[in-house]
Amino acid sequence: MIEPRKLGQPTIADVAELAGVSRAIASRALSSEPRPVSADKRERVLQAARTLGYKPNLLARSLTTKTVNLVAVVVNHIHDLSDLDLFDHLISEIQSIGKQVIFVRVGSSERIEEFLRNGIAYHVDAALVFSDFANAATVRKMFRNDSVLMLNGMRDDGAPAIIPDELTGIAAAVADAAEKGVRTAILVTGRSASAVEQARVGHYKAELQRHGISLIAEMRGDYSYQSGRRVAASPAWQKADAVFCTSDAMAMGVLDVHRNALLENKPKSFLLYGFDDVTLAEYEAYPISSIGYDKTVYIKEILRFLSTPKEFQSAGMLVQVPTYFVSRTSSRK
Amino acid sequence: MIEPRKLGQPTIADVAELAGVSRAIASRALSSEPRPVSADKRERVLQAARTLGYKPNLLARSLTTKTVNLVAVVVNHIHDLSDLDLFDHLISEIQSIGKQVIFVRVGSSERIEEFLRNGIAYHVDAALVFSDFANAATVRKMFRNDSVLMLNGMRDDGAPAIIPDELTGIAAAVADAAEKGVRTAILVTGRSASAVEQARVGHYKAELQRHGISLIAEMRGDYSYQSGRRVAASPAWQKADAVFCTSDAMAMGVLDVHRNALLENKPKSFLLYGFDDVTLAEYEAYPISSIGYDKTVYIKEILRFLSTPKEFQSAGMLVQVPTYFVSRTSSRK
DNA sequence: CTGTTAGCGCTTTCAC
DNA sequence: GTGAAAGCGCTAACAG
Numbered sequence: 001m002i003e004p005r006k007l008g009q010p011t012i013a014d015v016a017e018l019a020g021v022s023r024a025i026a027s028r029a030l031s032s033e034p035r036p037v038s039a040d041k042r043e044r045v046l047q048a049a050r051t052l053g054y055k056p057n058l059l060a061r062s063l064t065t066k067t068v069n070l071v072a073v074v075v076n077h078i079h080d081l082s083d084l085d086l087f088d089h090l091i092s093e094i095q096s097i098g099k100q101v102i103f104v105r106v107g108s109s110e111r112i113e114e115f116l117r118n119g120i121a122y123h124v125d126a127a128l129v130f131s132d133f134a135n136a137a138t139v140r141k142m143f144r145n146d147s148v149l150m151l152n153g154m155r156d157d158g159a160p161a162i163i164p165d166e167l168t169g170i171a172a173a174v175a176d177a178a179e180k181g182v183r184t185a186i187l188v189t190g191r192s193a194s195a196v197e198q199a200r201v202g203h204y205k206a207e208l209q210r211h212g213i214s215l216i217a218e219m220r221g222d223y224s225y226q227s228g229r230r231v232a233a234s235p236a237w238q239k240a241d242a243v244f245c246t247s248d249a250m251a252m253g254v255l256d257v258h259r260n261a262l263l264e265n266k267p268k269s270f271l272l273y274g275f276d277d278v279t280l281a282e283y284e285a286y287p288i289s290s291i292g293y294d295k296t297v298y299i300k301e302i303l304r305f306l307s308t309p310k311e312f313q314s315a316g317m318l319v320q321v322p323t324y325f326v327s328r329t330s331s332r333k
Numbered sequence: 334m335i336e337p338r339k340l341g342q343p344t345i346a347d348v349a350e351l352a353g354v355s356r357a358i359a360s361r362a363l364s365s366e367p368r369p370v371s372a373d374k375r376e377r378v379l380q381a382a383r384t385l386g387y388k389p390n391l392l393a394r395s396l397t398t399k400t401v402n403l404v405a406v407v408v409n410h411i412h413d414l415s416d417l418d419l420f421d422h423l424i425s426e427i428q429s430i431g432k433q434v435i436f437v438r439v440g441s442s443e444r445i446e447e448f449l450r451n452g453i454a455y456h457v458d459a460a461l462v463f464s465d466f467a468n469a470a471t472v473r474k475m476f477r478n479d480s481v482l483m484l485n486g487m488r489d490d491g492a493p494a495i496i497p498d499e500l501t502g503i504a505a506a507v508a509d510a511a512e513k514g515v516r517t518a519i520l521v522t523g524r525s526a527s528a529v530e531q532a533r534v535g536h537y538k539a540e541l542q543r544h545g546i547s548l549i550a551e552m553r554g555d556y557s558y559q560s561g562r563r564v565a566a567s568p569a570w571q572k573a574d575a576v577f578c579t580s581d582a583m584a585m586g587v588l589d590v591h592r593n594a595l596l597e598n599k600p601k602s603f604l605l606y607g608f609d610d611v612t613l614a615e616y617e618a619y620p621i622s623s624i625g626y627d628k629t630v631y632i633k634e635i636l637r638f639l640s641t642p643k644e645f646q647s648a649g650m651l652v653q654v655p656t657y658f659v660s661r662t663s664s665r666k
Numbered sequence: 667c668t669g670t671t672a673g674c675g676c677t678t679t680c681a682c
Numbered sequence: 683g684t685g686a687a688a689g690c691g692c693t694a695a696c697a698g
Contacts, residue, residue: 011691022669027693036667058453059392059401060691063674068392070435070453079421081414088412091438100452102403102435105424119433120391120403225616256617283558284589285618344675355685360677369683393675396690 010052019048072127074104080249082276090299106131132194149305153196162301162319169291169323170203173273178211182241185213188231190223190246200246221250228253240270248274251288272330287329293321343385352381402432405460413582415609423632439466465527482638486529495634495652502624502656503536506606511544515574518546521564523556523579533579554583561586573603581607584621605663620662626654
């Protein structure tokens with residue numbers, strides 16, 4: 001009598017049966033770790049798995065191993081140019097160590113807690129928090145503490161973090177302006193609730209003051225291109241020698257509104273500085289002087305956290321990535 | 334004697350114990366589906382869950398329910414501007430129906446099968462395949478057939494698909510060129526191995542021929558900005574009245590190399606047409622005439638597939654999304 | 667080295 | 683409406 005073909009995917013029990021061994025042996029033979037199995041049986045198991053087209057159910061496995069090879073990337077959203085430069089590379093690297101990425105977009109709402117609570121995300125091996133809507137307290141509550149890496153500039157809860165050393169780049173940018181005789185400046189900022197943004201703005205103000213440049217206006221954007229265009233309409237711009245934007249996207253918006261005055265006229269009506277050093281700024285259309293950091297180094301640190309969290313921790317909770325200033329047409333007189 | 338505080342997260346058993354009910358009752362009370370439980374006990378369970386800070390382990394749940402509320406988004410990579418316009422919105426919508434997104438980037442390799450086989454991705458509820466490296470046979474093998482939505486232009490295996498009706502937009506673009514007296518054209522293409530690309534190129538050729546425009550050269554890029562710049566160096570461009578690119582990114586590269594001749598000179602050295610209608614093309618720097626489709630409609634169809642696959646299937650396996658042509662400075666004489 | 671046994675955390679029969 | 687018990691697929695502990 002023929003055994004009725006089981007429905008659905010073959011399980012490890014099917015493999016074991018076909019190979020004529022116990023489930024435990026099959027499990028060991030199929031394991032990626034070295035486990036004691038005789039060469040003979042291992043081969044039979046592997047063969048059986050092959051003929052059955054067996055694929056392990058990683059969900060079931062994770063139930064006992066307590067590890068899913070899944071990392072959550074928690075972001076506000078992905079629609080900035082600077083995101084493109086970062087996330088593709090990041091995902092690629094994470095996958096290269098055998099983990100996969102679940103993207104958690106928390107938008108502008110405060111729903112993050114609910115999100116994580118009701119989703120797989122809560123059970124991932126680690127969470128990379130780029131979103132600054134995820135405040136430290138929430139994140140601490142949500143995950144086992146040492147599996148969370150703060151990439152959003154928040155430092156107040158002792159969780160490990162990687163933060164670009166923005167001061168260096170900002171100091172260089174402001175020094176560049178001072179050198180060119182800038183006396184008055186406007187600062188175009190992102191959402192002020194963000195910790196990174198507060199620190200960033202603080203650095204700008206300190207550096208401006210140090211060089212005796214007076215800040216004649218501070219305008220609130222939201223990092224986006226559109227918000228850059230919006231603030232660019234202000235009449236206050238007539239009096240500014242320089243405009244510093246805390247994102248390249250906003251600087252692009254500003255540049256488009258004042259394109260003629262900035263790229264065609266000499267002397268320029270004002271010098272323009274961005275932040276992020278997006279790839280697009282390297283080309284003709286948006287030659288914006290900017291502040292960047294080495295994404296490769298940044299990502300390498302994230303990977304170090306993912307693969308050897310202990311080592312990462314012991315080396316200290318905070319890793320700083322150096323930033324640099326790059327001068328382009330938008331700030332050349 | 335005090336019960337020793339259990340390690341790790343509270344399980345449903347803990348909740349049941351605290352509430353003084355069986356695990357089954359606790360499970361029902363906590364279920365999102367309506368299940369028979371007395372109001373009294375439900376309340377006690379909910380209360381217990383709250384005080385314990387209980388969060389269900391969705392991996393364990395999925396073992397019995399066979400559903401994880403996880404959808405895989407399979408892409409080549411995400412570094413095109415057009416990706417930004419699409420994925421942020423897509424992820425947001427998917428999350429809004431209670432599912433989360435696992436991003437599988439297959440890069441340029443053929444490792445997709447291995448990827449999916451060894452990862453959670455294989456156990457997702459559905460896979461949205463944007464990558465054209467995932468050939469139909471592989472995908473069919475990997476997933477239960479009806480849980481795969483082909484968004485990469487491949488149609489050969491009877492899997493459901495959503496495809497923009499590119500012909501309409503292309504016909505309009507070429508007609509626009511013809512109307513302006515274009516007699517010769519160059520076509521800048523993406524990777525020719527892609528099915529979408531082959532169809533797209535076929536449409537361009539047919540339309541050019543129909544209008545008696547002769548195709549004097551076909552140049553191979555890879556959709557990227559950089560590849561656009563690369564091909565833009567060709568001397569063949571002297572003889573072309575128009576250049577059609579199968580991506581806006583490539584058109585942007587072309588535009589930057591010929592910026593002066595295209596935006597400052599009248600008459601232009603050639604008319605430029607892109608494809609994708611990226612958001613950035615709406616502004617001053619890259620005013621590229623382009624072909625686009627309504628992302629909102631597109632995403633709505635994807636969501637329809639996700640939430641009511643049966644209905645989606647019964648309505649036919651292929652959904653076409655309309656495209657449009659938008660005329661901008663790059664093609665104005 | 668091998669097989670048996672006991673779970674991982676949850677849902678779901680199936681009797682009561 | 684309720685609870686005992688079985689079981690999803692897998693791995694780990696423990697004897698042999």
